[in-house]
Amino acid sequence: MENRSAMIDSDTEVVTTLPLLGPDELAAVEIINADGSSSAVLVCDHASNRVPQRLSMLGLDAAQLADHIGWDPGAADVARHLSADLDAPLVLSGYSRLVIDCNRPLRSAESIPEQSAGVTIPGNRGLSPEERAIRINALFRPYHGTIGRLLDARSQRPTLLLNIHSFTPIMNGSSRPWHIGVCYGHNRELAVLMRGALAHCGDLTVGDNEPYPIEDEIDYTIPKHGEGRGLPSVMIEIRQDRILTSADAAAWAARLAEAYRLIEAEALRLLM
Numbered sequence: 327m328e329n330r331s332a333m334i335d336s337d338t339e340v341v342t343t344l345p346l347l348g349p350d351e352l353a354a355v356e357i358i359n360a361d362g363s364s365s366a367v368l369v370c371d372h373a374s375n376r377v378p379q380r381l382s383m384l385g386l387d388a389a390q391l392a393d394h395i396g397w398d399p400g401a402a403d404v405a406r407h408l409s410a411d412l413d414a415p416l417v418l419s420g421y422s423r424l425v426i427d428c429n430r431p432l433r434s435a436e437s438i439p440e441q442s443a444g445v446t447i448p449g450n451r452g453l454s455p456e457e458r459a460i461r462i463n464a465l466f467r468p469y470h471g472t473i474g475r476l477l478d479a480r481s482q483r484p485t486l487l488l489n490i491h492s493f494t495p496i497m498n499g500s501s502r503p504w505h506i507g508v509c510y511g512h513n514r515e516l517a518v519l520m521r522g523a524l525a526h527c528g529d530l531t532v533g534d535n536e537p538y539p540i541e542d543e544i545d546y547t548i549p550k551h552g553e554g555r556g557l558p559s560v561m562i563e564i565r566q567d568r569i570l571t572s573a574d575a576a577a578w579a580a581r582l583a584e585a586y587r588l589i590e591a592e593a594l595r596l597l598m
């Protein structure tokens with residue numbers, strides 16, 4: 327498979343680097359509503375299952391890329407609706423987590439996974455340091471650089487960080503009961519408030535740090551941009567079978583917006 331990212335020019339012995347993204351391909355990162363008035367900043371690490379053309383679908387088929395290993399189905403849809411409902415800025419990654427996972431530390435074996443949920447990723451096997459660097463520079467750094475610049479620009483404004491994800495209903499043969507999970511790492515205060523507010527938003531099973539907590543060795547976005555800046559932050563995980571349609575995603579966004587408005591004033595006091 328032709329997925330080499332660096333080639334040796336045999337005449338000159340110069341390493342030449344091809345860009346990962348072709349001129350007609352979408353950007354590594356999308357930012358919408360950058361000047362939104364909300365105190366909330368939304369990010370969506372696993373928004374897309376797109377793979378750069380040069381990587382030949384990583385050797386996978388379309389069904390594999392459409393599955394939860396390739397992205398968080400429905401998460402971007404919820405995040406876009408929530409951005410509109412709250413008038414909040416939103417940053418979305420443009421490419422599949424299988425190309426490089428924007429919510430994994432670069433030192434993690436899951437940063438560019440050779441396997442995911444039992445599926446071998448042929449295009450990720452035996453990558454050279456140069457090939458890794460190209461993905462980091464083309465996708466990971468632009469995404470996090472955009473979030474960083476957005477937060478820098480808002481440094482004088484009260485800001486709460488919400489990271490929007492979705493999770494598969496069944497993992498390792500076990501079904502997961504939560505409709506939505508509110509997840510945190512070192513700082514749980516915003517999550518506690520959000521969980522309490524969601525309890526008022528209908529008959530929901532709300533996970534407390536489920537399906538997984540935020541951990542420094544596994545997660546990147548909230549440790550870097552939330553905890554790293556002292557911003558109250560939370561990871562919202564919605565079960566994928568609840569957001570199969572855009573109408574369902576809009577309804578979940580409305581629910582999240584309602585919960586956010588309920589706790590916003592109290593949450594902003596966490597910044598004092």
Ligand SMILES: [Zn+2]
Nearest residue numbers: 372398491492
């Ligand atoms: Zn995710």
